[in-house]
Ligand SMILES: Nc1ncnc2c1ncn2[C@@H]1O[C@H](COP(=O)(O)OP(=O)(O)OP(=O)(O)O)[C@@H](O)[C@H]1O
């Protein structure tokens with residue numbers, strides 16, 4: 360369990376609709392006078408943003424192991440300089456992606472999910488989200504959405520559909536392994552309806568955590 364605040368993460372393949380839902384959730388919470396710290400991975404800190412630049416630049420060429428360590432390095436800084444201080448201050452910290460993204464995206468080839476978990480142990484320093492919202496969407500639908508934005512694809516988004524099918528599958532496996540913490544939502548829902556469904560889950564979970572503390 361985190362400090363006095365709550366730590367909520369959003370996960371999903373690229374284009375699933377995470378940022379849209381993080382925006383709505385932060386707005387709703389602020390309207391309800393909840394103090395919110397919004398952040399993201401990779402990034403969320405000055406050094407993390409520089410690492411993000413390296414990771415997403417299509418011109419960067421690196422080994423998968425190097426990539427896994429760079430995500431973990433960004434996370435190490437993020438946990439210590441943003442998330443833990445925010446939680447200690449009683450804020451509700453919302454991160455657009457966290458360690459489950461590494462378990463899903465970096466667990467390829469010699470890097471098993473177990474090895475990615477081990478590699479992230481020191482970065483995480485025992486921190487686990489109180490609640491993870493997984494927005495699930497078929498790869499083809501997510502691709503269509505990203506194409507419609509007209510933005511150039513970053514280094515990760517240039518990977519093929521088979522890679523994203525594996526990432527999606529691993530995210531769903533993570534959810535199945537943590538049924539009390541990770542909740543799956545249908546990314547094909549209308550954004551407003553999806554927000555209402557996630558909002559209900561956040562209220563329930565925060566209520567349960569309050570009783571447990
Ligand atoms: N529920 C939805 N239905 C239809 N379109 C959506 C929905 N949610 C988001 N979109 C649109 O899909 C695109 C991608 O959404 P968004 O940026 O929220 O996804 P994301 O998961 O954060 O993507 P990335 O991982 O690449 O940052 C945007 O153009 C957004 O307006």
Ligand SMILES: Cc1cn([C@H]2C[C@H](O)[C@@H](COP(=O)(O)O)O2)c(=O)[nH]c1=O
Pocket residue numbers: 373399400401430456457458459460461462464465515516
């Ligand atoms: C935290 C994290 C992220 N990724 C990937 C997932 C996305 O392709 C990019 C981040 O871009 P976004 O626009 O912020 O979604 O990075 C990853 O592979 N591993 C991770 O741990």
